[in-house]
Structures are given as C-alpha cells and as structure tokens.
Amino acid sequence: LLVIVSISHFRQLRTPTNLLLLSLAVCDCLVGLLVMPFQILLIEPCWLLSDLACVLYYFIPFITVSASVLNMVLISVDRYVAICDPLHYSTKFTQQTVKVCVLLCWICSIFYSFMTLLDNLKQPGRYKSCDGECVININGAVDLVISFVLPVSAIIILYVRVFVVAVSQARSMRSHVVAVKLQRSLTVTVQRSELKAARTLGVVVAVFLMCYCPSYGMSLSGDIKISPSTNLFVYFLVYFNSCLNPVIYAFFYPWFRKCVKLIVTLHILQPQSRLTKVM
Template sequence: MNITEHQQNITVQYCFPDNNSSCIKEVQGGPAYMLLFIILSCISVCTVFLNLLVIISISHFKQLHTPTNLLILSLAVADFLVGLFVMPVKIMELADSCWYLGEFWCYISPIINFLSITASLCSLIIIAVDRYIAVSDPLLYSTRITVCKMSVLITLSWSFSLFYNIIYLYFNGYFFQFQIRCYGECVLYVRHFWVTIDLVIFFIIPCSIILVLYFIIFKVARRQAKAVRAVTNGLSQNQGDKVSSSSETKAAKTLGIVIFVYLASWIPIYLSSMADENVTSVSLMYTVFAWLMYMNSSMNPLIYAIFYPWFRETTKYIVSCRIFESSSSMINLFSERL
C-alpha cells in the first residue's frame, strides 16, 4: 500500500499543489508534441508579424487610405488579435491542461477570441458589398463610398460583434455560472441551441450574402471585360478605363480568394459543433478544427503579398526602417509597373 501511494505521488501532478481543489495536471510531452508546439508558436509569431505589416502599411502611407483598404485594415486588426492573444493561449492549453491565468482572464479570453473571429466575418461581408458597388457602379463609387462612411461602418461592425458575443456568453451562463470542476480549469460550455443560432447568424446568412454578391461581381466583371475589349480595340483614349476595370476585376478576384479560404477554414468547425449536442472548448475535434480556423488569420497577409504589389513595396520600407524618414508617408506606391 505504501508502494502504491509512493507511485501515485510520483506520477500524479496537480496544477496548484497547495490547493486541495486543484485540477490534475496533464502535461503533453515527447518529441512529437515538442515539434507541434514549435510549429504552432511559429505560426503565432508569423500571424502577428504579417498582420502588423498590413496594419502599419495602411496606417502609415497616405496613398493607401481608401475605403477598401480600411476594410483590409479592419480584417488585419482582427487577425492580429488572433495571433497575439488567441493562439498563445491555445498553445498553452495544448501544452498543459491547467489554466494559470486566473479567473478574470478566463472570462476575458473567450470575448477576445469571439470578437476577433466575428469582426473578421463582418469585415468580409462589408468587403463583398464594397466590391459589388465598385464593380457594378464604378462611376458613382467614390461618391457613395467614402473613407468617413467606411470608418463609421467598421466601428459599427466591431460594436455589433462585441455586443453579440457578450450576449452569447451571458446566455450560456458564462458570467454568472462559472462552471469549473476543479481549480485550474477554464472550459467554455456552449448549449446546442446557441450553436444553432450562431450557425445561422454568423455562418449561413453571412456566407450566403457573400457568395451571392461575389457571384454577381464575377458576372459583372466578366461582362465589363468583354465590353472593354469590344469598345476600346486598342484606342489610346480608353486605356484608362480599361486599366480601371482591370484593377477592379483583379481586386474582386483577390478578395474572392480571401473569402474562399475563410469559408474553407470555418466549415469544419461548424459541422463538428452541430454534430455534438454538448460542445466544449477542450474536445479534440474542436481543438483541431479551431486551429484550422485560427490559421486563416495567417493566410490573409500571404494572399495580399502575392496579389497586391503595394504590400510588397510597403514591406520593403517597413523592414528597412525607411518609414521613419521624413515624408515617407507621402511616397508614391503605384508606379507604372504596379
């Protein structure tokens, strides 16, 4: 009996040994887990760094202060929060089953998590509407969509995201029924009813709107491309319109890729949420699909880097610290070759 107790003292560890109600610590070790932690940590760092480049680029360079780029900035801020706050916490939870950040941060963590995710979706919806107006009515776009109007719209979208997530957590008993089985645990329990509501409000309806708008955008863009080729036929006076139309079409295609990547990242976690009546944030399936969703925040800056020449140009200025030079914010980023 004494030998058995001695073996238990060696193998069993607690999150807080001085607390009688402490949770049992489950440490994930071994070379495979170490490699996984290193990979996920690198993804987190890259997500923060790449989205910070987007934020600095659009904020610093005056030429990028356009309504569409403000939406990209909003999306980058949401992705930046994912890389800075959400990913490190999830890595900590994978490495050790204990929650060391205290009860306050256990309350705040889901709010930051859900806020960044829902704000991303709101930004993508507004981006789809913005591209639809730009492609379908390009002559009136500059008068209908201004920087001031877009700033107000982005502020409203973030406010709505915050309000919805507080209501979501409140009605799942997160604030007044802190459900923990032992000290050192932080688990979010979501009722199946609210999973269904969230599926409709923040997946089915937004995704339907986005897909319908982009279907219309591509039809209009293709029709305009044919019209431009038929009318211009090499006439120099219409080259500006041709370039403008080509630019709008390219922007629509680029942001369409962003939408596709986003949907591919979101569909698995919603399907898994609907499969289980009681969804918890510590289940293996939820963890895998959640990380697939989080890594979407790393993909968007890479898409910009591939398709947007201005992002590559601003990155050179930022990395070389040339943005600290006087009048660097007034640099012309759109040369003939861009």
C-alpha cells in the first residue's frame, strides 16, 4: 500500500519503470487483502461456503499470479531496452505506452483465469469427491507452460542479455580516462543509474523465481505423493513473494524510504506535496 501511495502521489515518481512497479504493487496488495485472509477456509477440513463460491474464490489467486508473472516480464523488457538500447528507451517506453501495456497485462490475466476455470464454472463442485470439499480441476500442463515456462524463459533470457551488456559497459567505463567532458560525465551517471535500477529489479525477479519455482515444480512431479503440509507451504511461498517485494524496495530504493517517512509524518496532506522532490 505504501508503494501504491508513493508512486500515485508524488509526481516525480511517475516514470515508466515505476508505473510497472505500481502495477506489481497492486498485485501484492490484492494478495494481502483478498487472497491470504481466505486461505484459512482452505486449511479447514470442511469448505463452509457453496461450490460456486469455491470456484469464484480461485479467480483472485489466478488473476493476481498471472498479473504478477506478466508484470515481471514487462519489467524485464523495460530494463532490457533501458540498458541495451538506451538511446531509444525514452521513445519506446513512454508513460502512455506503459499504461497500455499494464492494461493489456491485467486484461490478459482476467481472460486467462476465466478460460482456465470455465469448465469448473459450468458445473461447480463436479470434481469434489465428498461434501465439504473445495476442489477445482485445471489443465496442469497448459498452465505450467503458459504461466511459468514461457514467461520465466523470457525473463531469464532478457536478464542474461542485460547482465552481459552491463558487464561490458562497466569494463568500458573503467577503461575511460577520468577527466571527461560534462556531457560524457552525465551519460555515465545515467548509465550507472540504469544499471542500479536493473540490479534492484533483478533481485525482485530472482526472489520471484525462488518463490514460484517450488509451486510449479510440483506440477512436474507427476504422481509423486506430497503431504498436505508441504503442499500448503509451497502455495504459501507463492503468496509470501508479495510480502517480500516491498521489503526489497525498502532496502534498495532510497526514494521509497523517503516516501514512507513523508507518508507516516502526514506530509502528503500538505498543499503541493505532490511536487516534493523524493529522488
């Protein structure tokens, strides 16, 4: 919520990259507000609500997980263009372009979730073996490929490319003479800023992969018996990723720490607080 308020309120933070972080923060917030509180209903031995409510409940986790994955892909593309093609970044990644991409991201997530759960909506409760169960059926192989294999492959390929270019730029900077013109000095400063942003978002993506891999790894395990406690822990790990993202922001983004201080001290209620310089 602090990330959402910070980027939404302070005009200086409304950059294309931060708009992607805003969309990711909305996913995190929805997990905390709508997904986690209802997990207790799935832990209980009996599902107390209707079969339709069971299917509808799964819509929110499916949408948030799909949106998180797509947002990670967009963030990776954003860093790839910023590092590998910096001269055209400002023209390719405008605020309007990013807003359209984020909108399409959420539309695709909602559509994919609807198509995935469509069979369960036609006849709610058809897959449960006894009363009091909340069970749905999805095509695990299709979900694994679309929700994990394809986007994660794209993320890894893009970040490997970013890493290679970043190392190349770092070596190039070291080889330059210290005394340079102001223009070149500004360019180096911008490049370092972009590299730092790439490193921070790289940590976000790495944590994302560590939290999501066990869940989708279970999909590849086939008929291997997995205890209910292990199953619960693995899915909790997916949701826990939403808690880790803001923590990473707090550690790596100075502007976020400054924004939190301004929000907690109610500075944002003052006139013209939107124009405060936080970067």
